[in-house]
Amino acid sequence: MSDIFDxxxxxxACRAFTDEPVADADLARMLDxxxxxxxxxxxxxxxxxxxxxxxxxxxxxALIARAxxxxxxxxxxxxxxxxxxxxxxxxxxxxxxxxxxxxVVGADTERGLPMTAAESIFPAVQNLMLAAxxxxxxxxxxxxxxxxxxxxxxxxxxxxxxxxxxVIPVGHPxxxxxxxxxxPFATRTSRDRYGARWD
Numbered sequence: 001m002s003d004i005f006d007x008x009x010x011x012x013a014c015r016a017f018t019d020e021p022v023a024d025a026d027l028a029r030m031l032d033x034x035x036x037x038x039x040x041x042x043x044x045x046x047x048x049x050x051x052x053x054x055x056x057x058x059x060x061x062a063l064i065a066r067a068x069x070x071x072x073x074x075x076x077x078x079x080x081x082x083x084x085x086x087x088x089x090x091x092x093x094x095x096x097x098x099x100x101x102x103x104v105v106g107a108d109t110e111r112g113l114p115m116t117a118a119e120s121i122f123p124a125v126q127n128l129m130l131a132a133x134x135x136x137x138x139x140x141x142x143x144x145x146x147x148x149x150x151x152x153x154x155x156x157x158x159x160x161x162x163x164x165x166x167v168i169p170v171g172h173p174x175x176x177x178x179x180x181x182x183x184p185f186a187t188r189t190s191r192d193r194y195g196a197r198w199d
């Protein structure tokens with residue numbers, strides 16, 4: 001897929017992966033796309049740790065599962081449809097851990113302001129995930145493990161000034177993902193003032 005618009009319309013959360021390895025060349029393309037994102041004051045505070053080690057991925061997966069079991073499920077059960085809840089639960093309790101690569105994304109708070117960390121990190125994450133989609137790979141934006149920031153930092157050996165922001169599982173999807181379900185943009189777009197419909 002070479003068209004950016006195709007990648008945008010194809011990218012969606014993947015929570016089940018095959019065990020097929022992901023090539024370093026593909027990861028390099030994804031990471032290069034990530035670092036071309038905008039950042040507050042152009043500080044580029046992102047730090048990426050590409051985790052292939054089986055034990056480290058299992059430890060990250062255990063953090064995600066613990067966060068889901070202690071807080072996530074209860075928070076989500078009345079907010080998500082039954083089907084989506086089941087899919088998220090399968091991912092949180094094993095599917096994400098099975099991804100052959102986890103990319104732990106941190107924000108260097110010495111290189112960028114802590115108050116603008118999200119504004120810098122998440123555009124980079126979106127670029128990374130769009131690149132994954134363009135390469136035919138699955139990924140997902142997960143932040144639930146950040147609730148255990150100290151433990152997550154220990155796993156990847158982030159220093160104290162690097163704050164974990166997300167874990168992105170990457171791999172070949174276990175099943176075709178299909179397009180994301182989205183409402184047409186016109187249902188959320190106004191002309192000149194809120195409520196003046198686009199169409």
